[in-house]
Amino acid sequence: MPQEMIHPGTTELTYRDAVREAIRDAMRRDDRVFLMGEDVGRYGGCYAVSKGLLAEFGPERIRDTPLSESGFTGAGIGAAMAGMRPIVELMTVNFSLLALDQIFNSAVTVRHMSGNQFGVPLVIRMATGAGRQLAAQHSHSLEGWYAHIPGIKVLAPATVEDARGMLWMALQDPDPALIFENVMLYNMTGKLAADAGPVNIDKAAVRRPGRDISLITYGGSLWKTLEAATVLAGENIDAEVIDLRSLRPLDDATIMTSVARTRRAIIVDEGWRSGSLSAEIGMRMVEQVFWELDAPIGRVCSAEVPIPYARHLENAAIPQVPNIVAAAKAVFGRA
Amino acid sequence: MPSLGADMEAGTLVEWLVKPGDRVKPGDIVAVVETQKGAIEIEIFEAGKIEQLLVGVDTKVPVGTPLARIQTEPEGPPGAVAAAPPPAAPAVPLATPPLVRAPVTPPSPPPVSPAAAARARVSPAARRLAEACGIDLSTVSGSGPAGAIVYADVERRLGEAVAPPERKRAPGLDLDAMRSAIAAAMARSKREIPHYYLAHDVDVTACVQWLTRTNAARPPDDRLLIGALAIKALALAARRFPAFNGFYRDGKFEPASAVHVGVAIAIRGGGLAAPALHQADRTSVDELMARMRDLVQRTRAGRIRSSEFSDPTITVTSLGERGVETLYGIIYPPQVAIVGIGKMVTRPWVIDGAIGPRSVVTITLSADHRVSDGHAGALFLAEIGRLLQEPDKL
Numbered sequence: 160m161p162q163e164m165i166h167p168g169t170t171e172l173t174y175r176d177a178v179r180e181a182i183r184d185a186m187r188r189d190d191r192v193f194l195m196g197e198d199v200g201r202y203g204g205c206y207a208v209s210k211g212l213l214a215e216f217g218p219e220r221i222r223d224t225p226l227s228e229s230g231f232t233g234a235g236i237g238a239a240m241a242g243m244r245p246i247v248e249l250m251t252v253n254f255s256l257l258a259l260d261q262i263f264n265s266a267v268t269v270r271h272m273s274g275n276q277f278g279v280p281l282v283i284r285m286a287t288g289a290g291r292q293l294a295a296q297h298s299h300s301l302e303g304w305y306a307h308i309p310g311i312k313v314l315a316p317a318t319v320e321d322a323r324g325m326l327w328m329a330l331q332d333p334d335p336a337l338i339f340e341n342v343m344l345y346n347m348t349g350k351l352a353a354d355a356g357p358v359n360i361d362k363a364a365v366r367r368p369g370r371d372i373s374l375i376t377y378g379g380s381l382w383k384t385l386e387a388a389t390v391l392a393g394e395n396i397d398a399e400v401i402d403l404r405s406l407r408p409l410d411d412a413t414i415m416t417s418v419a420r421t422r423r424a425i426i427v428d429e430g431w432r433s434g435s436l437s438a439e440i441g442m443r444m445v446e447q448v449f450w451e452l453d454a455p456i457g458r459v460c461s462a463e464v465p466i467p468y469a470r471h472l473e474n475a476a477i478p479q480v481p482n483i484v485a486a487a488k489a490v491f492g493r494a
Numbered sequence: 495m496p497s498l499g500a501d502m503e504a505g506t507l508v509e510w511l512v513k514p515g516d517r518v519k520p521g522d523i524v525a526v527v528e529t530q531k532g533a534i535e536i537e538i539f540e541a542g543k544i545e546q547l548l549v550g551v552d553t554k555v556p557v558g559t560p561l562a563r564i565q566t567e568p569e570g571p572p573g574a575v576a577a578a579p580p581p582a583a584p585a586v587p588l589a590t591p592p593l594v595r596a597p598v599t600p601p602s603p604p605p606v607s608p609a610a611a612a613r614a615r616v617s618p619a620a621r622r623l624a625e626a627c628g629i630d631l632s633t634v635s636g637s638g639p640a641g642a643i644v645y646a647d648v649e650r651r652l653g654e655a656v657a658p659p660e661r662k663r664a665p666g667l668d669l670d671a672m673r674s675a676i677a678a679a680m681a682r683s684k685r686e687i688p689h690y691y692l693a694h695d696v697d698v699t700a701c702v703q704w705l706t707r708t709n710a711a712r713p714p715d716d717r718l719l720i721g722a723l724a725i726k727a728l729a730l731a732a733r734r735f736p737a738f739n740g741f742y743r744d745g746k747f748e749p750a751s752a753v754h755v756g757v758a759i760a761i762r763g764g765g766l767a768a769p770a771l772h773q774a775d776r777t778s779v780d781e782l783m784a785r786m787r788d789l790v791q792r793t794r795a796g797r798i799r800s801s802e803f804s805d806p807t808i809t810v811t812s813l814g815e816r817g818v819e820t821l822y823g824i825i826y827p828p829q830v831a832i833v834g835i836g837k838m839v840t841r842p843w844v845i846d847g848a849i850g851p852r853s854v855v856t857i858t859l860s861a862d863h864r865v866s867d868g869h870a871g872a873l874f875l876a877e878i879g880r881l882l883q884e885p886d887k888l
Contacts, residue, residue, distance in 0.1 A: 422619050422645055453617040453645045454638065492639030 168353040175345040177322035178208050178284075182246060184356075185327050186216055189244055192330060195222035195231055196248030205250050206286060206345050232258035232283065236266050239281040244330050249285035251293075252301045252339065258283075266335040267310040278333045282326065288341040288379045288429055289477050295465035298473070300429040302339040302378070303436030306407040312336040313407040314360055317381040319349035321404060324358030336360075339406075341379030341429075363410035365417065369399035372487055373417040375440060376427035377403035380478050384427050387483035396487060406436060414440065415447050422453035423490050427478050432460040454490045459483050495549075496536060497557045498529055498803045499675070504654070505529045506554040507561065516544045518564065523799065525561065530675035532668065532767070532796040534803055542566040615642035623648045628670075672765040683827050687742075688863040691822045694875035695856050696882055697843060702853045704885040722783040724835050724857070725810055726888045727881035729753045729774035732808050735874040737866040738831035738859075739807045747830065747865045756806025756826065757786065759793045767793050768809050768826060769802035779888055814838060820856045830862035833878070 172180075185192045194209060200223040203210030213221040224231035228249055235247040249255045255262070266279045289298035306313045312332055316322045322340070329336035366381065367388050376384040381402050388398040399417050403409065418424045424444060428437035441456045462476040488494065495505050509526035518524060523535040524544075542564040549561045616624075616631055620643045624631050627648070634651045636643035683689075701723050709717040732739040732753045740749040753775040756768035771777070771785055792798060808830075811823045814837035823832035836856040843852035857878055859871050866874075881888065 422617075450618045450622045453619040454642075489639070492642075 169350045170353060171348055171350055172319060173345065174319050174322050174340075174347045174349065175206060175208050177319040177349070177351060178326070178340060178345075179210070179212070181323050181326035182209065182212065183215070185244075185246070185330055186212075186220060188327070189330070191242065191244040192246065193220040193222065193238075193243065194246045194248065195224050195235065197224055197226055197231075197250050199223060199248050204248065206340075206342065208340075208345070209248070228254050228257035229261055232261040233265065235281050235283070236261060236269070236279050239266075239279045239335075240269065240277045245281055246326070246330070247281065247283045249283060251297045251342075252285050252287040253296050253299055255283070255285050255301070262305075262311075262335070262337075263308060267308055270310070270334060279335050280330070280333050281335045282329045282338065283335065284326075284338045284340060286342045287339045288343060289461070289466045289473055290343040290379070292468055292470055292473060293342075294468040298342075298466035300378075300461065302337075302406055303428065303430040303439075305337050305339075306409075306436050306439070308407070310334060311407065312360065312405065314338045315378040315404060315406055316340065317344065317378050317402050317404070319347070319351050320355060321358055323351055323355050325360050325404075327357040328360045332360075339378060343379045347382070361405055361408065361410065363404055363413040364402045365399060365413070366402045367398070367400040369397040369421065371397045371421055372423040372425065372490060373399045373401060373414070373421045374425050374427060374483065374487065375401045375403065375414060375417075377406060378429070380427045380429050383478060383480050384483055387480045387487065390480065390484045391487055394488070394493075396491065398487060409440065409443070411443060411447065415444070418444055419448045419451040422451055424452075425457040425459060425483065425486050425490065427459045427483055429461055429477050431463050432458060433463065435460060457486045457490055459486045495527065495555050495557050495559045495561060496800050498527070498534055498800050499679075502529055502557055504554050504556045505534075507549050507551060508533060510547055510551060512544050512547075512562075514544050514546055518542060518544060527800070528668075530668070530671040532672065532765075532798065535797060535799045536561075537800055538564075540564055540566055615640060617642060617644045619645040620648045623652075627652055669761070669763050669765045672761075672767070676766055679826060680824050683824050687825050687827060687830075689825060689860050690863045690868055690871065691858065691860050692868060692871045692875055693820055693822075693856055693858045694872075694879055695854050696879040697852045698838060698855050698882050699852045700883050701885045702838075716780075718779060718783050720838060720855075721812060721835070722779050722786060723882060723885050723888055724812075724855075724878075725755050725757070725771065725774055725782055725786070726777075726779050727878045728808070728810055728833050729755050729777075730881055730888070731874055731877040732831075733775045734877060735870060737870055738861060738874055740830060740865075741807070741828040742830050742862055742865055743828050750807035752807065754805050754807045756809035756829070757789060758809060758811035758823070759790055761794055767798065767803075768806060768811075769793055769798045770806040772801070772805075808833070810835065812836070814855075820858060822858050823860050825860055825862055830865045831874075832860045834858035834860070 182194060198205055199209040200213040200218060200221045209221060232247055235245040238245045249258060266281055270278045287302055288300050302313055302315060311334060314325050314329060314336060316325045325338060329338060367385055374384045374388060384400050388400050391398045399421055401414060401417055426437040426440050428435060430436055437458045437460055444456055459478045459482050464476060466476055467473050505527040507525060508528045512518060512524045518538050519541045520539050522538050524538045525536045526533050527536055545563040545565045547562045549555055614631065617638065623645060629648055629651055631643060634643050634647050637647050638644035698720065701720055705718055705720060736749040739753055740747060752773055754770040754772050755774040756770050758766060758768045760766055769789055771782060774782060806829065809826050809832045811832060812835040813821050814835060817837055819836040819839060821834040821836060823834050825832050838853050838855045840851050841854045842849050843854065857875060859875050861871050
């Protein structure tokens, strides 16, 4: 027993399994929690996240919906206002645009417009990002748009630990929370403590400490950025990698502490550059740590095109390890 | 450019006191050099005629750079390099280019055109650091992209610890630079020197009585202080115990052939210097007293001679005037010992089995354990105490 406590067992599992464990755990803890979305029941979810949950929890709590994002997101909002704790799954961020009116005009505004009589404790999960050759209607990274909206939380779990731990905390929030799951992470395996549970959802994490430059990223780009940091280490550039985890609110303290120390920053964001989350982070640096900066802030973002279908073009359109390495070296005036 | 201390790497020539054609003899003061320790008068060690001045006023050059050419007499070949650094100067490749060339001393600096200022790329962090430390960015070379000045460039410039050249000061003390020099020397001392510490209470009643008698007939300006006796006793003891008088360099101890006692002198505003009383063991107490007065005055005015700075072989420090009874100094590298003299107090003392009031001073020793051991240190302190019992023989 003491041995167990010192070395709690770990299990290796995929990000997909970790999300499923999070849903299962929430449904066991709180019978107000239910899951609904397209193909989440019989099909097991288009990314197989909810596979097996229908058998375990039944059709009352694992609800297949019509192909109508606006309709079932609205139903989720109503259920949340009425006291339930719904988890709505949207197949991709591109399709979430059909529910944008519900999210923006209803979920976000109800507390304000009802004079605080109603809140919407709703969690919406959705897949985001490119890399699976799903072409220009399924592959974008629009989480930055949602991070623009006051009144919601926007989360981007990049590790199995966060995939496992963020959902419960999101459900505890009295207002809407959106969780963005990068499609390239579902098959990624990671180690998870047997007693893994909820994690904080308001702090960024330093995934790799470093002295010379801060690489700030989130979601699917985290792993590319960590790989880039390893390459940079071979060239005598000691990069710190920050995983934002929460895109709204942003954890300014962690970001600025890091940048004030390294004096240099690159933001890696799979979203487009113009009017983006990376632009927001860069501007906050200018506002808060301008006098600490030793070089212009750099960015690695997606090419400003619809995400292409062809694999080589799709890969060329989004941030990759060589782009990140090159951008970091450019900050030091190195090619 | 002579080395005026173990940590000196460069100095700025601020004044020439000779011109080509002037005749000089050893000991003449030929120039004033500004270092972290203040303005220092440079003595010459050769006799001859100044042929050419090689370094212009307000130019900073590395230690070892020839400052002038003198024609030695009588048969010296033309062009013999003189204004030679004192023997202790470390060899610095003469090819080393001047570190920073100060602007050519216009009384009012020319206005910088906005266009010129805009061309200099300086990172915000570098700009702020430079501002905080009073570094003129025009003296910093940029290593960043497209020649931009980045934080590390200003840091490097700071490491050179040069007074900001843009506001030309009268030659004299730069307390900030002095503070940096003290910091470097003391940190090095505590890092490298294994100090050991001893304290010895000395009954100096004999000295007090002797001073009272001697001073009674003197005008105030000629009166002796007990410090002069202590320095003389210390110098004589150091001659007998060479392990406390000399330098530890390159892993070995070099005993000094003469005893030059450095006197720690506090400077208003937070500075500290320890210039030397040369040949203190061979100097009369009267002469020592006169030289101490002169040294204190000149040090506080920021005019010390190069030899006084570079060659103390042992240092003495005292905070007695400030009421401190015991102090342990930190050795000034590459010296190997520092003697502390506390405040003289009247204490009950046992003399011949009876208790009586006596004047007592606590004398301490901080010494380099690489060179000497506590046993020798105790004998050294006891010797100082013994010498102070017979002040008339000092």
